[in-house]
Amino acid sequence: MSPIKIIDASGQCHELPRAGASNLMQLAVNHNIEGIDGECGGCCSCATCHVGLSQQDFERLPAMHEDEQALLEYVPNSTPTSRLACQLKLTDIPEGLNFNVIS
Amino acid sequence: MGNRQKIVIIGASHAGCNAAFQLKQHIPGIEVTLLSDESCLPYHRPPLSKALVKGEVQAEQIQLKSPSAFDEAGIELRLNYSVKEIDRKHRLINGELNYDKLILATGGAPRPVRIPGLESDKLVYLRDMSDTLALQKRLENTQHITLVGGGYIGLELAASLIQMGKKVTLVEAASRILNRVTAAEVSDFFQTYHQRRGVHFLIGQQIEQATLLQDGRASLRSSDGECFITDLVVAGIGMLPNTYLASKAKLETDNGVLVNQYGQTSDHNIYAIGDCASYPHPDHPGLRIESVQSAVEQARITAAHITQQDFKPHDLPWFWTDQYDLKMKMAGINTGHDATVLRGSVSDGQFSCFYLRNGVVIAADCVNQPGEFMASKRLIAQGGRVPAEMLSNSSISMKEIITLCHQSK
Ligand SMILES: Cc1cc2nc3c(=O)[nH]c(=O)nc-3n(C[C@H](O)[C@H](O)[C@H](O)COP(=O)(O)OP(=O)(O)OC[C@H]3O[C@@H](n4cnc5c(N)ncnc54)[C@H](O)[C@@H]3O)c2cc1C
Ligand code: FES
Numbered sequence: 304m305s306p307i308k309i310i311d312a313s314g315q316c317h318e319l320p321r322a323g324a325s326n327l328m329q330l331a332v333n334h335n336i337e338g339i340d341g342e343c344g345g346c347c348s349c350a351t352c353h354v355g356l357s358q359q360d361f362e363r364l365p366a367m368h369e370d371e372q373a374l375l376e377y378v379p380n381s382t383p384t385s386r387l388a389c390q391l392k393l394t395d396i397p398e399g400l401n402f403n404v405i406s
Numbered sequence: 407m408g409n410r411q412k413i414v415i416i417g418a419s420h421a422g423c424n425a426a427f428q429l430k431q432h433i434p435g436i437e438v439t440l441l442s443d444e445s446c447l448p449y450h451r452p453p454l455s456k457a458l459v460k461g462e463v464q465a466e467q468i469q470l471k472s473p474s475a476f477d478e479a480g481i482e483l484r485l486n487y488s489v490k491e492i493d494r495k496h497r498l499i500n501g502e503l504n505y506d507k508l509i510l511a512t513g514g515a516p517r518p519v520r521i522p523g524l525e526s527d528k529l530v531y532l533r534d535m536s537d538t539l540a541l542q543k544r545l546e547n548t549q550h551i552t553l554v555g556g557g558y559i560g561l562e563l564a565a566s567l568i569q570m571g572k573k574v575t576l577v578e579a580a581s582r583i584l585n586r587v588t589a590a591e592v593s594d595f596f597q598t599y600h601q602r603r604g605v606h607f608l609i610g611q612q613i614e615q616a617t618l619l620q621d622g623r624a625s626l627r628s629s630d631g632e633c634f635i636t637d638l639v640v641a642g643i644g645m646l647p648n649t650y651l652a653s654k655a656k657l658e659t660d661n662g663v664l665v666n667q668y669g670q671t672s673d674h675n676i677y678a679i680g681d682c683a684s685y686p687h688p689d690h691p692g693l694r695i696e697s698v699q700s701a702v703e704q705a706r707i708t709a710a711h712i713t714q715q716d717f718k719p720h721d722l723p724w725f726w727t728d729q730y731d732l733k734m735k736m737a738g739i740n741t742g743h744d745a746t747v748l749r750g751s752v753s754d755g756q757f758s759c760f761y762l763r764n765g766v767v768i769a770a771d772c773v774n775q776p777g778e779f780m781a782s783k784r785l786i787a788q789g790g791r792v793p794a795e796m797l798s799n800s801s802i803s804m805k806e807i808i809t810l811c812h813q814s815k
Contacts, residue, residue, distance in 0.1 A: 333471055335478075343452075343726060349726075373775075377780030377805075
């Protein structure tokens with residue numbers, strides 16, 4: 304599958320090969336992407352793995368678990384198309400999506 | 407010096423590892439050497455008492471970074487490297503490694519417990535990867551475990567062990583579990599939750615005497631005279647910051663290495679971050695916080711200071727604990743509160759406990775309420791008085807409360 308495109312906190316675009324991680328937070332942390340800290344290790348507690356998508360891209364992802372939804376409701380700068388990267392399995396991310404780091 | 411500064415970091419866990427990557431992010435040309443006396447790659451510590459001990463994840467799955475990330479970032483990681491000495495005059499580690507700036511990120515070690523009659527091989531601690539892997543192995547032929555200490559690590563272990571089908575007795579010397587950290591209502595809730603799942607509690611008691619039995623088990627006697635037989639004792643009564651190196655190098659210490667708001671010790675070329683550092687929180691001077699978030703925040707601030715970057719001040723402290731299907735998240739520091747307010751349903755295991763001082767929310771414990779936790783962080787950071795009747799009323803949303811409380815400031 305093609306790499307995943309992610310635009311970091313300072314606007315730089317990275318293309319990350321889908322390897323060495325099981326979810327998008329881990330992948331971003333492994334590549335040292337600015338703005339993705341993954342403090343809680345992916346247990347849906349910290350929201351330091353906040354990403355945004357276009358409406359179209361957002362709809363192509365699997366639905367959110369209620370914990371993710373509840374956390375995102377109050378996360379600073381959250382939008383209706385925000386996600387937590389640790390909750391996105393690489394195998395569930397379709398081709399051609401663009402993620403923006405929100406910090 | 408400038409961009410070619412040589413930075414040495416002692417300890418490669420949440421604090422040290424994050425500092426290393428942040429430094430490289432700010433100035434790619436900076437030289438960073440990261441030293442660890444452990445033999446494995448840096449890893450997330452919280453799963454030790456949770457998913458890892460239960461075998462739900464493997465050691466490689468909780469690594470902080472992928473194995474190649476250090477090389478790729480240009481960080482020199484040395485495992486199995488124990489620092490014995492800091493020579494401040496010559497800026498030299500173990501007589502062989504030079505530094506321009508040194509970061510101590512040495513964490514802490516379990517506070518030792520002494521139980522008369524108990525041999526050291528029956529008494530273990532849980533602080534690092536090797537402890538956890540050793541414990542896991544021993545659990546294979548262990549039925550009954552006695553936990554000493556009813557803090558977060560003890561309770562998380564109790565939950566994990568029960569889920570693994572073990573029998574558990576938990577001994578707490580204070581008058582309730584989580585005594586120093588939560589309100590009585592929250593302690594009671596957790597105790598009941600554990601009791602329903604089979605944990606036997608000895609509260610307000612200590613193990614006074616142990617006798618080894620012929621079959622290899624131990625018979626323990628508590629201060630109230632209760633006797634029981636156990637296979638293994640695991641102690642979790644807190645930790646002591648690793649300040650040995652700092653003291654030896656004559657840096658100022660007092661329940662941790664004393665640092666200023668940038669993490670600098672009494673020697674301005676040496677910083678200390680994470681569990682080993684006593685950081686001057688504006689509202690809580692002298693409080694040494696032990697949490698992943700605090701370690702990461704201090705790493706961020708110190709890395710920015712060394713590379714002369716701007717940085718945001720320390721965020722509101724927060725912490726989490728997972729036990730069974732309970733996820734509790736705590737925001738703020740509740741020391742000095744004069745009232746508590748409950749919101750939600752304690753009996754359903756979905757509630758928050760707010761801590762107020764002079765009518766202002768200063769901290770919150772949120773059990774299975776991730777949204778309320780995030781909202782509380784905002785509410786606390788914003789300050790402002792909140793009427794207790796409003797907080798306890800679940801039909802008023804946290805959004806409304808935040809807005810109203812903002813207007814009332
Ligand atoms: C079982 C357990 C569960 C936890 N659960 C949670 C949780 O759910 N949420 C949370 O926020 N926090 C939790 N914590 C606390 C959290 O893990 C710590 O606050 C955090 O690890 C602190 O990071 P640190 O880098 O400061 O220190 P540490 O993680 O202690 O790392 C210090 C490192 O330095 C090394 N070192 C020490 N001295 C030397 C030397 N002389 N030479 C070389 N290396 C040295 C040590 O071996 C160690 O690897 C938990 C801790 C434990 C033990
Ligand atoms: S890494 Fe903490 S919520 Fe995603």
